[in-house]
Amino acid sequence: MSGICGGPPELPIACRAPVRAMYPMSCPASWAIGPSGIYGLQIGEEYGGAGESDYRYRMVVCEEIARVHTLSFGLTVALQDDLVLHYLLDLTTDEQKRRWLPGFARGETIGALAMTEPGTGSDLRGIRTSARPDGDDWILNGQKTFISSGIMADLVIVAARTDPDAGSRGFSLMVVERDMPGFTRGRKLDKIGLPGQDTAELYFEEVRVPAANLLGSPGEGLPQLMSHLPRERLGVTATAIATSRAIFDLTRDYCFDRRAFGKPIGDLQHIRFELAEMATELDIAEAYVDRSVRAYNAGELTAVDAAKGKWFVSELQKRVIDRCLQLHGGYGYMTEYPVARAFVDTRIQTIYGGTTEIMKEIIGRDLAG
Numbered sequence: 447m448s449g450i451c452g453g454p455p456e457l458p459i460a461c462r463a464p465v466r467a468m469y470p471m472s473c474p475a476s477w478a479i480g481p482s483g484i485y486g487l488q489i490g491e492e493y494g495g496a497g498e499s500d501y502r503y504r505m506v507v508c509e510e511i512a513r514v515h516t517l518s519f520g521l522t523v524a525l526q527d528d529l530v531l532h533y534l535l536d537l538t539t540d541e542q543k544r545r546w547l548p549g550f551a552r553g554e555t556i557g558a559l560a561m562t563e564p565g566t567g568s569d570l571r572g573i574r575t576s577a578r579p580d581g582d583d584w585i586l587n588g589q590k591t592f593i594s595s596g597i598m599a600d601l602v603i604v605a606a607r608t609d610p611d612a613g614s615r616g617f618s619l620m621v622v623e624r625d626m627p628g629f630t631r632g633r634k635l636d637k638i639g640l641p642g643q644d645t646a647e648l649y650f651e652e653v654r655v656p657a658a659n660l661l662g663s664p665g666e667g668l669p670q671l672m673s674h675l676p677r678e679r680l681g682v683t684a685t686a687i688a689t690s691r692a693i694f695d696l697t698r699d700y701c702f703d704r705r706a707f708g709k710p711i712g713d714l715q716h717i718r719f720e721l722a723e724m725a726t727e728l729d730i731a732e733a734y735v736d737r738s739v740r741a742y743n744a745g746e747l748t749a750v751d752a753a754k755g756k757w758f759v760s761e762l763q764k765r766v767i768d769r770c771l772q773l774h775g776g777y778g779y780m781t782e783y784p785v786a787r788a789f790v791d792t793r794i795q796t797i798y799g800g801t802t803e804i805m806k807e808i809i810g811r812d813l814a815g
Contacts, residue, residue: 485523486531486551493543494551501739504528505684512688515784517791518642520685525594526550528681530557532674533603533619537661546601546621558599560590560622560648561671570605570671571614575650577606584608584620584660586628586653594798596646597634600624604650605671608664617667621659628653639790675800676752680742682799683755686763686792687728687735693788694724697770711773720773724766731759750812757805760795767792 484507489495496503504527511520534546534557549555566572575588586606596602602622609616622629632647662670698721701712711717738755741747771778771785778785796802 481552485526485553486547487527488531488535489547489551493547495547499743501680501684501742504681505688505739508684509688509691512685512692515692515787516642517689517788518640520689521640521643522556522595524681524685525559526557528684529559529674529678530603532677533559533661533670536674537619537670541658542621542661549600555600556595556598558593558595558602560593560596560602560604562592563589564591570617570668573605573607573617575604575606576610577608577618577620577655579608580654582657584618584655584657586620586622586650586655588650590648590650592635592798593646593648595644596648597631597644602629602648603661605667608667612665614668615665617671618664619661619667619670620655621661622650622653622655623659626653626655637794639787639793672749676747676749677742678799679752679756679805680738680747682795683735683738683752683759686759686795687731689788689792690759690763690766691728691732693767693770693785694721694728696784697721697773698725701773717773720769724769727762728766731762735759750809753800753805753808756799757796757802757809761802763792764796 483496486495487498487503487507489497491497507523507527508520511517511523531550534543534550538546546555550557560575561570561573563573563575566574575586575590577584577586579585584606586604588604588606590596590604593599593602601624604620604622606618606620607616608618628651630649630651632649635645635647637645698712701717701721702710704711712721734755738747738751741751767785767788771789774783774785777783778789780786800808
């Protein structure tokens, strides 16, 4: 079995990773849930998956992970199912599927998507990582940063410039596998949240990538990336609404258990108004998410509608968790309380997968025609 962790663990408990743990606890947890069948739900049965394309099943997984407050592990699952997997389902040959999908279905193979580079951010056309043809192979050179699961990934889908003169048609996607000569991992980046989920710098120096690891045809990379962004953003939206609801439910119970001035603080009008506002906002947001899921299932989720959900629900999550922390008082600032961990763990969701500002720009361009 491949993987940085060296084999299945005896006691895989993702939720007990220390707040500043360096070890990627999500990796052994991935192996633990593999036999449960919740990884790679859309993978066909012939490759060991459930063959279930209805995104509502993915939502159930997301909600249950949120309820046990294991957000680092939840992100690893989301990266697998909402990000990497769909490139492998949609863009691979039958031979590539046979190589890669069974490991994904079992939770043994961890994947990553390497787009972002130092200085490029959301500007995909600014990618400088390059690959030149050499016989039947490609020689890859460059650097990527902020790559989720970069340390423990067994395979990395890399966006590279393969024709410097072809403009937007000059990019390609190729799969770099663990232990390919010239592929090295930099440091595990020290984030303020999600300590059990690694984010890394990746380096490629004269990496020889077989032509058999190219996804699709040369020059199709940018359209491939753009076409898969709605699913990625739906995944962020689903995680945001599930986490917001879980923390709200926890806070509501806390407010009616915590006593001050001789009665539960939930009996105070101000507290009830705070809870009422959050409950209303969450119900409305859930209605939009449900509509987006139905649209995705029907093959009708547009980039604009995915952008609307991504920015609105992730920003709502930020507000809701901040208010929930306030209602916990000093306890909300203590890391043994889930609301404190969620406060830092969820902050990234208005940034990755496309910032709030980029989402609004996508929507604004559509409105302007």
